[in-house]
Amino acid sequence: MTDNSEIAGRLAALPDPELAGVLLVVTAERPGFAMVHAALLGLVESGDVRAAPDVSPDTSSGPTAGRMSAPERSGQVGGISGAPAGPVPPSNVPTPTSSGGYSSAGVPTFESVRDKVEQRFGTAQGMDELDRQTPAGRGVDEQWQAREKAARERLDRIRKSLRGNDIETHEP
Template sequence: MTDKSEIAGRLAALSDPELAGVVLVATAERPGFAMVRAALLGLVESGDAGAAVDVSPDTSGVPTAGPTAAPDRSGQVARMSGEPAGPVPPSGVPTSTSSGGYSSSGVPTFESVRDKVEQRFGTAQGMDELDRQTPAGRGVDEQWQAREKAARERLDRIRKSLRGNDLETREP
């Protein structure tokens, strides 16, 4: 079964719940497909894809990989610990039925955008800190400080010369 068209044909013949089950099993333990798995779990939980059928092969002694998300989790990829996958909103706050950081209409959620911004900001701060620890980075910092000091001194001289001109014009 190495022919791609044969595989595609067999997948197309599956019902939605069966296809959801196949994709859930195929994406288990694959970090690169975490977003696909999270989106599919969101569809299954919302009932849009129907109930996922367990398509795991019946082999004894081998643990089967099936849906691992617990209902008390936040719609992100499930973890093995009992900790919630993300912040749990307080009761009484309406929650959106989003999955993988996107709403059902494909719009990124506020939380996913905020998380991306915070991650990029943290990365930038870390890179800046690492840059300052290198000899080249320290040299750039020293040059910046020398320029700042020279600029302040020049500004002070200009201010003093202007004050001196003001005194000369008032005396006559």
């Protein structure tokens, strides 16, 4: 393969119709560039750019490689739909640059961090439920409840004793 700057220079020197034709051929049958291909088809259908008919790939990678899809027919006058054949992304929405939960800079995305936290929280809740179903877990719960009950009783006795002392000191 040649140097990328050489390819970029050659592409930049092409007139718009030829560049559109090259890009249509190159992006066909490539799922990662489906939106680019759809946008190019939209330009061709709108008449802003005409595809160059003499552009074809040097090598074919399959039986359908190099074929341009025909524009969709409609019942409109002229027979060609004014809408592009595929989805065209809005121009003001940034494209996601993350893959696998990380941005291109290697920083975890908010969604991936949230998913990890939710997964760990769910695992902790499940472990707690499983622990309570075992004899040892039930024993710990029973001990906790017994201590809570004893603490409440002790606190009630302390409060009663304090109220008894307050009544005795205020009587004449």
